[in-house]
Amino acid sequence: MSDLDRINDVLREGSPVLWECLSPLGRRVAFPPDIPFQAAEARDTRYNATIGQITDGDGRALAVPPVEEALSGLGPEARNQALLYSPVQGLAAVREAWRSWQRREVGEQVPSSLPLVTCGLTHGLSIAADLFAGPGRAVLVTAPFWGNYRQTFEVRTGARLRSAAAYLGGRLHPRALAELAAQEPIGEPVVAILNFPSNPGGYMPSAEERAELVDSLVEAAEARPLVVLCDDAYAGLVYEQEIPTGSLFWDLVGRHERLIPVKVDGATKEFSLFGGRVGFLTFACAPDDPMAEALESKVKCLVRATVGSPVATSQVLLLEALGRVGADRHVEVLRERLARRYRRLRRALSQLDPELLGVLPCNAGCFALVELPEGVDPEAARRHLIAEHGTGLVAIAPRYLRIAFCSVREDDLPALVRNLEQGVAELATRRSSAT
Amino acid sequence: MSDLDRINDVLREGSPVLWECLSPLGRRVAFPPDIPFQAAEARDTRYNATIGQITDGDGRALAVPPVEEALSGLGPEARNQALLYSPVQGLAAVREAWRSWQRREVGEQVPSSLPLVTCGLTHGLSIAADLFAGPGRAVLVTAPFWGNYRQTFEVRTGARLRSAAAYLGGRLHPRALAELAAQEPIGEPVVAILNFPSNPGGYMPSAEERAELVDSLVEAAEARPLVVLCDDAYAGLVYEQEIPTGSLFWDLVGRHERLIPVKVDGATKEFSLFGGRVGFLTFACAPDDPMAEALESKVKCLVRATVGSPVATSQVLLLEALGRVGADRHVEVLRERLARRYRRLRRALSQLDPELLGVLPCNAGCFALVELPEGVDPEAARRHLIAEHGTGLVAIAPRYLRIAFCSVREDDLPALVRNLEQGVAELATRRSSAT
Numbered sequence: 001m002s003d004l005d006r007i008n009d010v011l012r013e014g015s016p017v018l019w020e021c022l023s024p025l026g027r028r029v030a031f032p033p034d035i036p037f038q039a040a041e042a043r044d045t046r047y048n049a050t051i052g053q054i055t056d057g058d059g060r061a062l063a064v065p066p067v068e069e070a071l072s073g074l075g076p077e078a079r080n081q082a083l084l085y086s087p088v089q090g091l092a093a094v095r096e097a098w099r100s101w102q103r104r105e106v107g108e109q110v111p112s113s114l115p116l117v118t119c120g121l122t123h124g125l126s127i128a129a130d131l132f133a134g135p136g137r138a139v140l141v142t143a144p145f146w147g148n149y150r151q152t153f154e155v156r157t158g159a160r161l162r163s164a165a166a167y168l169g170g171r172l173h174p175r176a177l178a179e180l181a182a183q184e185p186i187g188e189p190v191v192a193i194l195n196f197p198s199n200p201g202g203y204m205p206s207a208e209e210r211a212e213l214v215d216s217l218v219e220a221a222e223a224r225p226l227v228v229l230c231d232d233a234y235a236g237l238v239y240e241q242e243i244p245t246g247s248l249f250w251d252l253v254g255r256h257e258r259l260i261p262v263k264v265d266g267a268t269k270e271f272s273l274f275g276g277r278v279g280f281l282t283f284a285c286a287p288d289d290p291m292a293e294a295l296e297s298k299v300k301c302l303v304r305a306t307v308g309s310p311v312a313t314s315q316v317l318l319l320e321a322l323g324r325v326g327a328d329r330h331v332e333v334l335r336e337r338l339a340r341r342y343r344r345l346r347r348a349l350s351q352l353d354p355e356l357l358g359v360l361p362c363n364a365g366c367f368a369l370v371e372l373p374e375g376v377d378p379e380a381a382r383r384h385l386i387a388e389h390g391t392g393l394v395a396i397a398p399r400y401l402r403i404a405f406c407s408v409r410e411d412d413l414p415a416l417v418r419n420l421e422q423g424v425a426e427l428a429t430r431r432s433s434a435t
Numbered sequence: 436m437s438d439l440d441r442i443n444d445v446l447r448e449g450s451p452v453l454w455e456c457l458s459p460l461g462r463r464v465a466f467p468p469d470i471p472f473q474a475a476e477a478r479d480t481r482y483n484a485t486i487g488q489i490t491d492g493d494g495r496a497l498a499v500p501p502v503e504e505a506l507s508g509l510g511p512e513a514r515n516q517a518l519l520y521s522p523v524q525g526l527a528a529v530r531e532a533w534r535s536w537q538r539r540e541v542g543e544q545v546p547s548s549l550p551l552v553t554c555g556l557t558h559g560l561s562i563a564a565d566l567f568a569g570p571g572r573a574v575l576v577t578a579p580f581w582g583n584y585r586q587t588f589e590v591r592t593g594a595r596l597r598s599a600a601a602y603l604g605g606r607l608h609p610r611a612l613a614e615l616a617a618q619e620p621i622g623e624p625v626v627a628i629l630n631f632p633s634n635p636g637g638y639m640p641s642a643e644e645r646a647e648l649v650d651s652l653v654e655a656a657e658a659r660p661l662v663v664l665c666d667d668a669y670a671g672l673v674y675e676q677e678i679p680t681g682s683l684f685w686d687l688v689g690r691h692e693r694l695i696p697v698k699v700d701g702a703t704k705e706f707s708l709f710g711g712r713v714g715f716l717t718f719a720c721a722p723d724d725p726m727a728e729a730l731e732s733k734v735k736c737l738v739r740a741t742v743g744s745p746v747a748t749s750q751v752l753l754l755e756a757l758g759r760v761g762a763d764r765h766v767e768v769l770r771e772r773l774a775r776r777y778r779r780l781r782r783a784l785s786q787l788d789p790e791l792l793g794v795l796p797c798n799a800g801c802f803a804l805v806e807l808p809e810g811v812d813p814e815a816a817r818r819h820l821i822a823e824h825g826t827g828l829v830a831i832a833p834r835y836l837r838i839a840f841c842s843v844r845e846d847d848l849p850a851l852v853r854n855l856e857q858g859v860a861e862l863a864t865r866r867s868s869a870t
Binding site for chain 2: 058
């Protein structure tokens with residue numbers, strides 16, 4: 001029996017629901033007994049001539065001197081690791097350390113796999129898309145959503161992106177995804193994306209909203225296999241005391257046999273490692289579960305097919321950050337800095353004329369959303385704010401502007417909001433004088 | 436007119452042949468006017484709140500201290516660049532510097548685009564696969580070939596990988612790809628992969644073989660649109676004086692209007708930056724050609740959809756290596772070190788019993804191939820060499836073992852070859868005593 005057949009059998013028997021959710025591509029991938037596989041088997045040989053990377057013959061990197069100097073802040077072992085190939089699944093120490101980091105407030109009885117390393121969080125999403133999306137598959141999101149979902153899920157795999165309003169009457173609508181799911185034929189597998197704290201929303205659900213959201217997804221799984229991708233890009237960045245901070249992934253694990261939660265997270269925001277591209281893909285099964293091994297084989301095949309192996313250099317940087325006592329303190333310093341900006345921005349936004357600009361719920365993440373008055377086009381507003389007010393925001397159809405307060409100095413936020421108000425008022429006036 | 440329509444029109448008019456070669460996915464991608472696009476437009480605003488990365492508000496990274504210390508070998512500007520998002524197309528300075536590096540022996544009249552940065556060379560291949568392969572498309576390679584082509588081209592996109600023997604009578608067969616192309620229906624576009632220096636072959640064509648190879652591909656383009664992907668992973672690693680070292684890409688540019696050369700290369704081997712994942716994708720048109728802009732839009736969409744953005748950290752490392760006077764000297768030191776191993780290995784291989792082990796032509800790259808006697812299975816030989824001789828090699832069907840001399844100490848190579856000979860002799864004896 002081929003490796004692919006064996007792995008597919010494990011999945012089919014372990015979870016017929018997960019098997020049903022796999023895309024055609026997801027069904028045909030398995031990590032091949034190729035060079036990385038053979039190199040792993042030869043790891044302890046005296047004469048190891050398996051792998052095509054240039055070393056001194058004792059497994060040490062032969063860096064060019066300027067690169068070696070640039071990484072002189074690392075110890076010799078870490079520098080070697082940074083310069084040589086990472087295993088396709090990621091460095092073992094990084095996977096272990098990230099799993100501990102993910103689970104630092106999670107009970108032992110809740111299973112999760114050893115995370116697989118990807119080339120940034122987007123790569124984790126695109127591999128999840130390869131596994132579970134595909135031609136015709138419904139992928140459900142709430143609007144406004146991160147635009148790149150369209151490229152990653154719809155354009156690449158041929159899935160159908162279906163969206164519904166995230167907010168109703170100025171509040172989060174927790175049942176939006178479940179209602180979207182109900183529009184698909186009964187029995188038909190669907191993929192739902194949860195992104196909290198949200199981009200572009202900057203919102204994390206309250207305890208009540210969270211319970212309603214989770215329950216509605218569990219109910220939706222009565223009618224169909226339901227893959228729930230938790231895009232936890234902004235994990236931990238929550239600024240109000242009473243809001244639960246944990247990933248919704250943990251609330252979904254084990255809730256329904258037809259509900260398959262998948263966690264996609266990364267070092268990008270939590271460890272401010274934007275340029276490093278270290279993401280992770282985690283499944284809701286224990287590390288020693290044969291399901292975990294089978295899914296790992298599929299993910300490794302896709303990682304190998306798309307990028308060869310994940311970035312070793314920035315895995316080593318992340319390991320430095322995770323390995324020291326006080327990783328949580330470093331992250332907390334960053335969160336507190338953003339929390340100050342958040343409070344300053346909230347104060348400025350609270351003084352806006354609500355007739356002119358609506359402010360959507362915001363308590364987390366990196367962004368706040370404002371809603372433009374009817375008849376003011378967001379793209380026109382964006383250009384006007386750049387040209388006339390030296391203010392750069394992101395336009396989001398049909399009528400939003402997104403403020404990325406994560407990249408603006410605290411003291412600049414009031415002026416930014418004044419510019420926004422003034423620029424939009426000018427456009428609103430033009431519009432009314434034109435009519 | 437949408438951006439996608441505009442870009443497709445540019446390609447259709449600029450090169451109907453290239454348009455014909457694009458896959459269905461290649462035809463439907465264009466970089467969307469999304470956040471990176473809007474962020475680029477807002478670059479000079481006083482209050483820039485476009486991009487979701489955490490900065491001090493003046494565009495400087497807020498690193499956690501252990502990461503900052505690890506990168507203390509970089510100046511503050513370089514460290515910032517290493518930690519923040521790279522533009523989707525790559526850092527401008529890296530693209531310029533790599534173009535100069537690529538073209539250091541190329542005449543001004545030969546056009547090439549500004550290289551697009553990918554997450555390692557494999558990512559460049561997988562994006563080329565997304566653009567030009569796809570369901571049913573014939574992708575031609577010579578055997579033995581790098582096994583990952585199967586995952587990258589065939590498994591992912593649904594293309595048909597067709598292969599023919601690279602060697603005939605113990606010598607390179609330069610017309611192998613052209614003969615494969617001739618087996619496809621006339622007029623049907625095909626993709627051919629050229630990989631020189633080769634993996635697993637360790638071979639670079641002689642001047643005569645190169646001329647015959649190039650001419651045969653030009654002739655093949657008479658019968659059909661022909662995309663030639665030059666996988667230049669091992670560029671520059673050539674160890675015999677009389678062998679031309681340049682990429683075959685340059686010999687193919689402008690040779691036939693139905694021949695579309697694409698260059699895929701990277702810092703991985705040339706700059707010994709295996710863990711960094713910096714690759715490049717280069718087209719055969721001038722940087723200011725509208726075709727270059729249109730192809731760039733398509734590649735950027737695929738980079739964004741698969742990994743978000745390329746790794747900034749290792750682009751900065753490569754820039755350090757490229758930016759200093761003497762980059763070519765650093766690379767030459769590495770090449771000379773490998774050349775010494777190559778000579779030592781050749782000497783050891785020349786003493787093998789030719790009845791037992793054939794040695795395939797080898798003059799370049801990181802590898803040498805030996806051919807096993809009939810009836811000795813390469814996988815069995817591989818396992819036997821690990822278990823009984825502490826020697827790790829890679830098995831390649833139908834009857835090869837690959838020696839990666841790039842990762843073995845010069846002084847260990849004679850012993851490695853002795854182990855190989857002894858282990859294979861044991862298996863050959865077993866086989867004859869069994870019959």
